Amino acid sequence: MPIAKDVQLGPGALIFHPDLVNLYGCSIGDGTKIGTFVEIQKNAAIGRNCKISSHAFICEGVTIEDGVFVGHGVMFTNDPYPRAVNADGSLQSAADWIVVPTRVKACASIGSNATILCGIEIGKGALVGAGAVVTKNVPDYAIVAGVPAKIVGDTREKCSVDSNK
Numbered sequence: 511m512p513i514a515k516d517v518q519l520g521p522g523a524l525i526f527h528p529d530l531v532n533l534y535g536c537s538i539g540d541g542t543k544i545g546t547f548v549e550i551q552k553n554a555a556i557g558r559n560c561k562i563s564s565h566a567f568i569c570e571g572v573t574i575e576d577g578v579f580v581g582h583g584v585m586f587t588n589d590p591y592p593r594a595v596n597a598d599g600s601l602q603s604a605a606d607w608i609v610v611p612t613r614v615k616a617c618a619s620i621g622s623n624a625t626i627l628c629g630i631e632i633g634k635g636a637l638v639g640a641g642a643v644v645t646k647n648v649p650d651y652a653i654v655a656g657v658p659a660k661i662v663g664d665t666r667e668k669c670s671v672d673s674n675k
Contacts, residue, residue: 520558536568539576553609557616571609571628578614581622581640586612588628615650637665 513525517533520540525531527546535552538544542556545564550556554568557576562568566580571588574580588609596602610628614620618632621640632638632648639655639662648654653663 516552545582563622571611572614573611574614575616575618577617579619580614581620581624583623584620584626585624586626586628588612590628618648635665 512531512533513528514534516535518537520538520542522541523538523544525544530546531544532549536550536554536556538550538556539558539560541558542560542562544562545566547565548562548568550568551570553570554572556562556568556574557578559576560574560578560580562580563582565583567585568574568580569586569588572586589607590610593602596606612626612628612630614632615634615636617634618636618638620626620632620638621642623640624638624642624644626632626644630644630647632644633650633652635651636648637653638644638648638659639653641657642655642659643657644654645658648659649661651665652661653665654660655662
């Protein structure tokens with residue numbers, strides 16, 4: 511079953527194609543929309559009124575606050591040095607690594623195909639450009655783009671409205 515029984519779904523959460531997602535051990539906030547082919551792993555938390563677009567991968571240890579947009583194909587990581595085996599050649603198990611948490615603060619937006627390395631905090635209202643690789647914390651309201659992502663602007667400058675026009 512693509513949506514495990516241990517998933518906590520808030521009221522009004524919408525999963526567009528429940529048979530084409532993989533959700534287990536996670537929490538999804540009120541009013542959040544989940545697209546097709548999304549995986550959200552155990553111990554990940556999605557806030558209220560978020561939009562998670564198709565093909566996104568949100569792994570264990572990721573916390574997404576309220577009002578966040580996650581674009582198509584966004585990938586999160588939770589291990590800075592992933593390995594299949596230990597030094598002696600034995601397969602690694604859950605006991606061989608520690609999840610490194612990541613937080614996306616309220617009202618941030620992450621563009622399609624961005625990759626977010628573990629241990630990162632993306633600030634409130636920040637914007638991550640499509641295809642960016644985020645290797646460092648992103649300040650509140652910053653616009654970042656590139657590989658590795660660098661600050662290229664401020665969302666407060668892009669969202670101002672002149673009511674006299």
